[in-house]
Amino acid sequence: MNPMKVLDVAVALTSVTKQYAHGVTALDDVTIGFAPGTFTAVMGPSGSGKSTMLQCAAGLDRPSAGQVVIDGRDLATLKDRELTLLRRDRIGFIFQSFNLLPSLTAEQNVGLPLRLAGRRPDRALIRQSLAAVGLAERGSHRPGELSGGQQQRVAIARALVTRPAVLFADEPTGALDANTSRQVLQLLRTLVDKHAQTIVMVTHDAVAASYADRVVFLADGRVYGELHDPSAELVATRMLQLEAASC
Incomplete structure (x- = not known):
């Protein structure tokens, strides 16, 4: 990737390799960019490296080699505290398990990132975040009083409250009907279309991937092509081909 083009993307991985003990290579020279205001799904067979790529792209894990740039900042140049602050202030995370605190209300869960940052939660901002996910009237409810879908919406509102440059989602619908x-x-599609949010989502579901602008396919730690404006049928066909090739 041309280094100048890094300025035109929200997240850029250049020649990223991730090796673990015993010679296991989870990512092998991956170069890819994610443009601002776009929705990208990342797919691949089990063990393809998609979760490792998400972790490296989000600054949760450091690559063995290569460069990761988020919001114009090279992660390799950041000290641990600087990286923590970047993740807290400029990166949002959504997980399959919601990760809400059961003793807190929806409003309190959404405001938690602000409290952890030492900032007094702005109730108007918190309510705005809940309204954006269709839960304006549920702020006083605890997770146990909400459906699974509503809990995931609270988790999305929590991820949005800091106005992140990038929202990373790891199987966000895996626990839902x-x-x-x-x-x-x-909702994720709306965040991209109406609010120009950048979203990178790992999924195994072809239907989920069809909501994205682009689907990137991984196999054996490498990028094996992509689809633009994908349909669920095309995604499923490509996945079958990748799985057959990896057997």
Whole structure:
């Protein structure tokens, strides 16, 4: 990737390799960029390196080689505290398990990143974040009083409250039924279309991937092509081809 083009993307990985003990290579010379205001799904067979790529791209794990740039900042140049601050202030995370604190209300869960940053939570901002995910009237409810889809929406609102440059999602609909998954995916699509949010989502679901602008396929730690404006049928066909090739 031309270094000048790094300025035109929200996240850029250049020649990224990640090796673990015993010679296991999870990522092998991966170069890819994610443009601002776009929705990208990352797919691949089990063990393809998609979760490792997400962790390296989000600054949760450092690559063995190569460069990762988020919001114009080279992660390799950041000290641990600087990286922590970048993750806290400029990166949002959504996980399959929601990770909400059961003793806190929806508003308190959404405001938690602000409290951890030593900032007094702005109730208007918190309520705005909940309204953006369709939960304006649920702020006083605790997770146990909410459905799975509503809990995931609270988790999305929590990820959005710091106005992140990039939102990373790791199987965000994996614990939801089909109807609820569709609602969450439509919400993510809306965040991109109406608010120019950048989203990078790892998924194994072809239907989920079809909500993205682009699907990137990994196999054996390398990028094996991509689809633009994907349909679920095309994604499923490509996945079958990759899985057959990896057997």
